[in-house]
Amino acid sequence: METLGYLRHKGYQLIFLSNCSEKYMNAHRQAFQLNQYFEEMYCTETFEYSAKYKIFELIEKQYKENFLIVGDRIQDFEISHYHNLVNIGCNYGFGSEEELQQSDLRINAIQELQDIL
Template sequence: MTKFKNVKTIIFDYDGTLHDSSRIYIPAFKRAYAYLVENEQAPEKVFQDQEITRWLGYSKKEMWELFMPHLVDAHKNEASRLIGETMVDKISRKEAHLYPDALETLAYLKEKYTLIFLSNCSIDYMESHADMFNLRDYFTDMYCTEMYDFKKSKKEIVADFKHKYPSEYAIVGDRHQDLEVGELDQTYAIGCSYGFGQKEELAQADNVISDIAELKNMF
């Protein structure tokens, strides 16, 4: 596409963009919520999958502030630990799945572009996936929000590091935390409608794709 003709660096969100994280996040969330119920911090509830996946893409700090803002830090921390532990365990059991054509698309783009990984996740989570799917073969560098103590937004993180890589830039993601990166100078946002974002979040994208493989026709 003419719009992206000068792009040289593509930044990828991970969950909901390359990785179908619902498969490991839903059971992890349910385990953490069961802990809160057991400790009388939350009422029993049967969640619909969509009520759980809406939190994908948020940092753990943002998630708890929105989901259960009055929960004390000790219980937030333990519930977060259980979520992280469960997800990493499921990754080790080979239960994590990338979207079809994700790696093929990365391999294609790597031939002409600098690819950067950026996720609202922990270092352990990022490293576990990097090992399982050999992600370092595709990405020049990998960043996650724990590297910034979960205190910076993706927009702030990209503003910090983008000078290291050739301009112009594009970010590919499914949530508003990804797409607001497109507000930075020389940066475009590509929304993923197959992920976990809502229609109104995708409205801020310069372009929207329904399959990761569509990127091969755009770049």
């Protein structure tokens, strides 16, 4: 929560895009009061489980330019590859070493974003 608050305070628009279900996303949105951090939250279920890079194409025009992708799976890195964006891989997530090799930069904890951004 501290890092999300830091990023918002620095003026970053945070957008959540996950492979999770709507029910899971909304439960976490409520439990952690995520609306105070994220501009919007999206899940692939809402888009009939389309690829994240395709969903990104539908939503990117609603936000400022200069996107940065933070994730742990190949689907996250595909967004950056298809759209020529920088990405940060999370070593602590669910991604395999092979998937994480697709990242431009890697972090061991979310708090490290405060040193990078």
